Ligand SMILES: CSC[C@H]1O[C@H](OP(=O)(O)O)[C@H](O)[C@@H]1O
């Protein structure tokens with residue numbers, strides 16, 4: 001039976017998860033350097049979990065400094081089958097109230113100072129990002145949040161900005177006009193790299209603020225983000241436990257959208273033109289398809 005190994009990337013305010021049996025820490029190096037921190041491994045029921053705090057313990061890394069490639073490569077090397085990201089975000093919609101959760105399913109990538117691909121000279125690949133989120137994992141995560149007592153919105157567009165400064169009023173209004181629902185600084189290129197590593201990816205956004213567009217509300221600041229997160233990170237941690245319990249003992253069938261094998265249709269460089277050293281470097285994330 002094929003088992004689930006859940007990778008959990010914890011964002012701002014989520015530097016640990018609960019309920020892990022056989023908890024142990026593992027320091028890993030990848031061809032793209034070290035991940036944000038040691039991987040925390042353990043088990044809930046029959047599901048293996050691998051947790052990684054995105055900004056490192058103590059929140060040391062800015063959204064630009066997060067080693068996204070090393071993080072995804074480390075999770076892949078650890079045998080993760082699916083990734084759930086948990087991220088703090090601002091609301092761009094009246095009805096997405098601080099304290100609510102959003103299982104976003106689309107992204108607009110406005111980041112510009114990050115390495116966004118594992119591929120390059122000697123090995124070119126173009127994966128599809130039409131549907132960047134795994135609907136199966138997203139639905140399971142949504143149910144786990146609801147079972148933990150929080151309000152959850154299914155679907156939504158996440159605007160990924162570079163940061164680390166928050167948006168100007170003009171930007172915030174523009175993103176609302178674009179139809180975006182939430183704003184954050186980290187889901188890109190994380191979701192793109194997960195796809196390149198053939199790892200289904202879903203995201204739970206914890207709404208912490210109304211960014212700066214809402215006239216009757218004070219503009220976002222770290223103080224109000226931390227306050228709301230303090231009240232809600234317990235729900236996120238509870239949801240992770242419920243998700244693992246729900247998956248425990250169930251077979252992990254192949255991803256319905258084909259992410260497990262998406263490189264079969266994405267690699268374009270002919271065998272003779274591939275750079276052997278680069279192919280070797282890619283083994284950890286793309287070995288199945290090379
Ligand atoms: C602490 S407010 C800004 C910070 O919070 C979010 O982090 P994450 O996505 O890792 O939860 C946002 O993206 C910014 O990095």
Ligand SMILES: Nc1ncnc2[nH]cnc12
Nearest residue numbers: 088089090183184211220
């Ligand atoms: N308003 C906001 N903008 C960007 N990232 C955020 N993370 C939490 N709130 C945010």
